[in-house]
Amino acid sequence: MAFINLQNLTYKYPLTKTPALQNINLQIDKGEFISVIGANGAGKSTLCYALAGFVPHFFKGEISGEIEVDGIASSKSTLDEWVVNVGLAFQNPFNQISGAKYTVFEEIAFGLENIGVPREQMKSRVEEAMKLTGISNLADRSPYSLSGGQQQRVALTSILVMQPKLLVLDEPTSQMDPIGTREVFEVIHNLTQSGMTVVMVEHKVEWIAHFANRVIALKDGSIFMEGKPSDVLTSDLLIENGFGVSRYTSVAREAKKQGLWKKEKLPVTLFEAAEGFKE
Amino acid sequence: MKIEINSLHFTYPTGLEAIKGISLTINSGEQVAIVGQNGAGKTTLVRHFNGLLKPTSGSVTIGDWDTTKYSVAKLASRIGYVFQNPDEQLFSRDVLTEIEFGPKNLGYSKEKIDELVKQALVWTELTDKTETNPYDLSPTWRKMVALASIIAMDTPIVIFDEPTTGQDFVNVSRIANVIAELKKQGKTVITITHDIDFCAENFERVIALSNGKVLLDGKAHEVLGQEEILAQTYVDPPQLTRLGKVLNLKETVINQEEFLNVIVRSER
Numbered sequence: 001m002a003f004i005n006l007q008n009l010t011y012k013y014p015l016t017k018t019p020a021l022q023n024i025n026l027q028i029d030k031g032e033f034i035s036v037i038g039a040n041g042a043g044k045s046t047l048c049y050a051l052a053g054f055v056p057h058f059f060k061g062e063i064s065g066e067i068e069v070d071g072i073a074s075s076k077s078t079l080d081e082w083v084v085n086v087g088l089a090f091q092n093p094f095n096q097i098s099g100a101k102y103t104v105f106e107e108i109a110f111g112l113e114n115i116g117v118p119r120e121q122m123k124s125r126v127e128e129a130m131k132l133t134g135i136s137n138l139a140d141r142s143p144y145s146l147s148g149g150q151q152q153r154v155a156l157t158s159i160l161v162m163q164p165k166l167l168v169l170d171e172p173t174s175q176m177d178p179i180g181t182r183e184v185f186e187v188i189h190n191l192t193q194s195g196m197t198v199v200m201v202e203h204k205v206e207w208i209a210h211f212a213n214r215v216i217a218l219k220d221g222s223i224f225m226e227g228k229p230s231d232v233l234t235s236d237l238l239i240e241n242g243f244g245v246s247r248y249t250s251v252a253r254e255a256k257k258q259g260l261w262k263k264e265k266l267p268v269t270l271f272e273a274a275e276g277f278k279e
Numbered sequence: 280m281k282i283e284i285n286s287l288h289f290t291y292p293t294g295l296e297a298i299k300g301i302s303l304t305i306n307s308g309e310q311v312a313i314v315g316q317n318g319a320g321k322t323t324l325v326r327h328f329n330g331l332l333k334p335t336s337g338s339v340t341i342g343d344w345d346t347t348k349y350s351v352a353k354l355a356s357r358i359g360y361v362f363q364n365p366d367e368q369l370f371s372r373d374v375l376t377e378i379e380f381g382p383k384n385l386g387y388s389k390e391k392i393d394e395l396v397k398q399a400l401v402w403t404e405l406t407d408k409t410e411t412n413p414y415d416l417s418p419t420w421r422k423m424v425a426l427a428s429i430i431a432m433d434t435p436i437v438i439f440d441e442p443t444t445g446q447d448f449v450n451v452s453r454i455a456n457v458i459a460e461l462k463k464q465g466k467t468v469i470t471i472t473h474d475i476d477f478c479a480e481n482f483e484r485v486i487a488l489s490n491g492k493v494l495l496d497g498k499a500h501e502v503l504g505q506e507e508i509l510a511q512t513y514v515d516p517p518q519l520t521r522l523g524k525v526l527n528l529k530e531t532v533i534n535q536e537e538f539l540n541v542i543v544r545s546e547r
C-alpha cells in the first residue's frame with residue numbers, strides 16, 4: 001500500500017462556499033519527491049495543511065474522504081500524534097519562529113527538547129541540520145535579527161531536525177538566493193534518497209524539473225494534471241491554463257512556431273534546451 | 280528625484296556590520312534591481328532610503344534631504360517602501376482603509392486620494408477585495424495589498440522588497456505591469472529580488488551586493504552575464520543567459536527576444 005493515501009478528499013473552510021480541495025485522489029510512495037504547483041488560491045497550502053493534520057484538526061470546516069499516512073487515518077489521530085511523523089514548513093517563514101528562544105541554535109533545538117531527546121544527541125542533530133541548510137554560522141544569533149532568507153533557513157532547519165517521515169514544505173525557498181535555492185533542492189533530494197517522503201509546493205520550475213519525481217498541478221482545488229516533471233511542465237494544456245513554465249520551455253515553444261526548434265518535445269531544463277538548440 | 284549614498288556604513292546594535300562602505304547614485308526615473316546573497320545587506324540598504332535606519336557613518340540623501348535630518352513620516356512623501364514581510368506593514372481592518380491610509384496621511388485632496396486608490400486597486404486587481412480584512416487573505420494577496428498601499432501614495436521613488444515571492448505567473452506579470460506603469464510616470468523604481476529572470480526582463484540597471492558591499496553595478500546586460508562574479512554572491516545568471524553560454528553564443532542574451540534574434544541570425 002502507498003505510504004500516503006488521499007481518497008476522495010474534499011474540504012471546505014468554515015464560512016466559505018466553494019471547497020478549497022475537491023475530490024483529491026493521490027497515492028504517494030515512500031521516498032518520493034513530489035512537487036505541487038498551481039496558481040495563487042489553487043489550494044496548495046490547503047493540501048499541505050491536510051497532509052500535516054492542520055486540516056481538519058486545527059482549521060475546522062467540512063471534510064469528507066480519507067487522509068492516510070503510513071496506514072493511519074488522520075481522522076483517527078490527534079494533531080499531537082500526527083506531527084510526530086509529519087513536519088510542515090509554513091508558507092510564511094516569518095511566523096514560524098517560536099518566540100521562546102534567544103539563539104538560533106536553541107530555536108532549532110526547541111522541537112527536539114519538547115520530545116525529550118537527550119542533550120548530546122540533540123546537539124549533534126542540530127549541528128548536522130544547520131550544516132545542511134548552510135546556517136552553522138548563525139548558531140549564536142538571535143532568531144529575530146536575521147535577514148528574510150536567513151529566517152526562512154532557520155524555519156526549514158527546525159523542521160528538518162525532527163527527521164519526520166513525511167516532510168511537507170510550503171514554498172520553502174521563496175526568500176532564498178538563487179544558488180541557495182538550488183542547494184536546498186539538492187539537500188531535500190538527498191533526504192528522499194534515504195527514505196524521507198517529501199511534498200513541496202514550489203514555483204521554481206527549473207529545479208522542480210531537476211529534482212522532483214512527480215509533479216501535481218492543482219487548479220481550483222482539484223488535481224488538474226499529474227505526472228513526470230518533463231511531461232507535465234512542458235504541456236501546452238498547462239501553459240494555456242496560466243501555469244508558469246521555465247524560460248527554456250517558453251523560448252523553445254516560441255522557437256518551434258518559427259521553425260527554430262525541431263524536436264517534438266519541449267525542454268524544461270538547461271541541458272534539454274541546449275541539446276535541442278544545438279541541432 | 281536623485282538618491283545619493285555616500286560611504287555608507289551601518290552596524291546593527293548587536294555589533295554586526297551589515298553595510299561596509301557603499302557609495303551609489305540612483306538617478307531620477309531609473310529602474311534598478313538589487314540582487315545578492317541572503318544576508319548581503321539589501322534590505323538594510325534600502326531601509327536607509329526611507330529613514331527606517333540611519334547611517335552609522337556616511338550619508339544618504341533623497342533629493343536635497345539628508346535622511347538624518349528628516350523623520351520617516353516626512354520621508355514617506357518622497358519614498359514608498361513595500362516591506363519584504365507584508366505583516367510588518369499592514370495594520371488596517373480592511374483592504375480599502377489600508378490603501379487609503381498612505382495618501383490620506385500625505386494630505387492629498389479627496390479627489391486625488393480617490394483617484395490614486397482606484398488606480399492602485401485596478402493595477403493590483405484588488406477591486407473585488409476592498410472590504411476584506413488583509414489577514415483573511417493569503418500571504419500572496421497580502422503582499423499585493425502592501426504593494427497597492429504604497430503605490431497609492433504617488434511618491435517619486437518606490438521600493439519593492441522581494442515583490443514576486445510566492446506570486447504565480449499571472450501576479451508576477453501584474454507586478455511587472457505596475458513597474459512599467461510607474462516607469463511611464465517617470466518614477467524611480469528600486470526592486471530587491473532573487474528572481475533573476477524577472478530582473479532581466481524588467482530592469483535596466485542591476486546592482487549586485489555581496490557581504491555589505493557593491494560587487495557589481497551596471498547595465499543589466501553587463502552585470503547578468505558575469506557568471507563567476509555573480510556566483511560569489513550566490514546569484515545565477517538568467518536561464519536564457521546560461522543557455523546562451525552553453526550554446527557559445529557570441530553575445531550575452533538576457534531575455535527571450537534577444538535569444539531568438541541571435542538564433543535567427545545564426546541560422547542564416
Ligand SMILES: Nc1ncnc2c1ncn2[C@@H]1O[C@H](COP(=O)(O)OP(=O)(O)OP(=O)(O)O)[C@@H](O)[C@H]1O
Nearest residue numbers: 013016020039040041042043044045046047417419
Ligand atoms: N483560513 C481560511 N479560511 C477561509 N478560506 C481560506 C483559508 N485559507 C485559504 N482559504 C481559501 O482556500 C482557497 C485555497 O487557498 P490556499 O491558500 O490553499 O491556496 P494556495 O494555492 O496556497 O495559494 P497561494 O499561492 O496564494 O499561497 C482559496 O480560495 C483561499 O481563499
Ligand SMILES: Nc1ncnc2c1ncn2[C@@H]1O[C@H](COP(=O)(O)OP(=O)(O)OP(=O)(O)O)[C@@H](O)[C@H]1O
Nearest residue numbers: 145146147148149291297317318319320321322323
Ligand atoms: N535587526 C537586525 N539586527 C541585527 N542584525 C541584523 C538585523 N537584520 C538583519 N541583520 C543582519 O544584517 C545582515 C544583512 O541583512 P539584510 O536583511 O539586509 O539582508 P538581505 O540582503 O536583505 O537578505 P535576504 O535576501 O535574506 O532578505 C545579515 O547578516 C543579517 O543577519
Ligand SMILES: [Mg+2]
Nearest residue numbers: 044045091417
Ligand atoms: Mg499557499
Ligand SMILES: [Mg+2]
Nearest residue numbers: 147148322363
Ligand atoms: Mg532582505
